[in-house]
Amino acid sequence: MQLTAPATRRTGTRDTDGMAVASFILGLLGLLVLNLFLGPVAIALAAVALWRGTTRPGRAYLGLALGVADLVVLLAFMQVDHTVSWSF
Template sequence: MHLTAPARTGRSDTRPRVRDADGMAVASFILGLLGLLVLNLFLGPIAIALAAAALWRGTARRGRACLGLTLGIADLVILVVSMEATGTVSWSL
């Protein structure tokens, strides 16, 4: 009895990694945008971490990852400014 190796489908091993990085870029953008309105203390750092990971993994959506990074930083800047203005650790519209 002769066993053969399974045929390769031609997919490369890096494809899921790039797709994950693209998802991280989009998620960082959405969380950064949402963080401007609510929970900026939590969503800002998450957006920054996801954007950095997406850029490090070589996402095809570099613009979206850079926007997510910028929005995550803006979340934290708004938090600091509002903390100085109101003397609290949160802000509301």
């Protein structure tokens, strides 16, 4: 009976790449809906992905910028409408 070594996986890099892509997608989606929730989530995911050393820093920086843009758009519409939400 032959014993084999357990397969090693590089989940750390793949997880941080997934966080970078998720922050980009959530930041982009947050410009349209739920920007109060999706903006901070995109910012947090991008920050963690950059801190852990993602191989996709461009996506993480885009997610970070879009998360900040979500909050800026929300603040702009709050100033115009005097509400916490906005719609098309």
